[in-house]
Amino acid sequence: MVTSVKHNLILRVVSKFLIPLIFLFALYVQFHGDFGPGGGFQAGVIFSAAIILYALVFGIDSAKQVIPPYVLRLLASLGVLIYASTGVATLLLGGNYLEYGVLASSQVAGQHLGILLIELGVGITVMSVMLIMFFAFAERGRPEMDS
Amino acid sequence: MIDNIVDITLLSLLAIQAIAIIRMRSLFAVIMLFSGFSLLSAGLFVVMDAADVAFTEAAVGAGISTVLMLATLALTYAPTEIDKKEKRSTHKPWLPLAVVVITGALLIYGTWDIPAFGNPDAPAQQHVTSYYLEKSLPETGVPNVVTAVLASYRGFDTLGEVAVIFTAGIAVLLLIGGRRREKPRLEKNGDKREA
Numbered sequence: 623m624v625t626s627v628k629h630n631l632i633l634r635v636v637s638k639f640l641i642p643l644i645f646l647f648a649l650y651v652q653f654h655g656d657f658g659p660g661g662g663f664q665a666g667v668i669f670s671a672a673i674i675l676y677a678l679v680f681g682i683d684s685a686k687q688v689i690p691p692y693v694l695r696l697l698a699s700l701g702v703l704i705y706a707s708t709g710v711a712t713l714l715l716g717g718n719y720l721e722y723g724v725l726a727s728s729q730v731a732g733q734h735l736g737i738l739l740i741e742l743g744v745g746i747t748v749m750s751v752m753l754i755m756f757f758a759f760a761e762r763g764r765p766e767m768d769s
Numbered sequence: 770m771i772d773n774i775v776d777i778t779l780l781s782l783l784a785i786q787a788i789a790i791i792r793m794r795s796l797f798a799v800i801m802l803f804s805g806f807s808l809l810s811a812g813l814f815v816v817m818d819a820a821d822v823a824f825t826e827a828a829v830g831a832g833i834s835t836v837l838m839l840a841t842l843a844l845t846y847a848p849t850e851i852d853k854k855e856k857r858s859t860h861k862p863w864l865p866l867a868v869v870v871i872t873g874a875l876l877i878y879g880t881w882d883i884p885a886f887g888n889p890d891a892p893a894q895q896h897v898t899s900y901y902l903e904k905s906l907p908e909t910g911v912p913n914v915v916t917a918v919l920a921s922y923r924g925f926d927t928l929g930e931v932a933v934i935f936t937a938g939i940a941v942l943l944l945i946g947g948r949r950r951e952k953p954r955l956e957k958n959g960d961k962r963e964a
Binding site: 651655656657658659660661663664667668670671674678695698699701702705706709719720722729730731733734736737740741743744747748750751752754755756757758759760761762 | 823828836909924934935
């Protein structure tokens with residue numbers, strides 16, 4: 623199903639224009655989640671949506687060159703690792719698990735850092751898991767298995 | 770006033786779309802309508818000031834799950850039948866209809882006891898909500914209460930959620946993501962039809 627749209631010029635041009643904007647918006651949602659709506663989960667989903675759009679228009683293979691599956695697997699676990707090790711870091715600094723206040727000099731600064739870190743972990747994991755799922759489904763549908 | 774008009778428009782569009790989904794036989798069109806349904810729901814969430822939920826609904830419900838459902842549709846049929854039709858059911862719909870009507874009536878009866886939307890005296894607003902609303906800014910310095918609750922007060926829950934997402938990814942990889950280096954064997958075709 624997900625072969626590239628070879629001859630559709632409009633789709634290609636429009637998505638080339640849109641994809642960077644979607645990436646930018648995902649980053650905004652990721653790092654502005656403290657102040658506006660959004661956060662790691664939404665950002666991860668938006669980020670993966672941009673890559674899925676790329677894969678739909680330009681083909682699975684080009685999308686896999688952008689972000690290879692083994693990188694996705696590493697990233698998926700890296701996100702959980704960042705989250706969990708933020709908790710371990712607060713433990714080592716003498717606080718409770720995931721008590722961000724101890725991460726920096728003041729309570730509020732620590733909370734800021736901690737939330738930034740765990741949202742980053744959430745975003746990375748969500749982004750890569752969504753893409754893993756998409757690639758798994760899309761790969762399955764292809765008649766030829768080589769390459 | 771304007772809120773009411775927007776609400777009524779969105780809800781009636783949702784109802785129309787739901788009826789269209791039931792009536793429609795072409796599975797491709799149904800998936801597209803599902804996507805539109807999610808987008809309308811996202812609009813409703815925005816009206817109810819739940820922008821975080823709306824984000825998720827629009828991106829996951831209208832975007833990614835649509836793509837995944839299309840991919841599944843492509844997997845479960847031979848590529849020659851482009852427009853897949855849902856099979857007509859062979860039995861009469863009276864029993865399911867009765868179950869649905871009774872359940873729906875019970876649910877509507879249940880809503881009579883629900884406090885009005887946004888009512889500050891509702892039990893849901895009484896427990897810890899007021900604490901979060903008052904203390905989350907001075908305690909965490911994060912203006913968005915949703916983020917403060919999700920990431921800080923409920924950090925454990927969110928860690929669990931991320932683990933669930935991670936597990937889901939592993940499960941998908943285990944079930945259908947395996948390396949397919951070897952030549953497809955004959956039984957693969959049989960597998961595909963059943964799946």
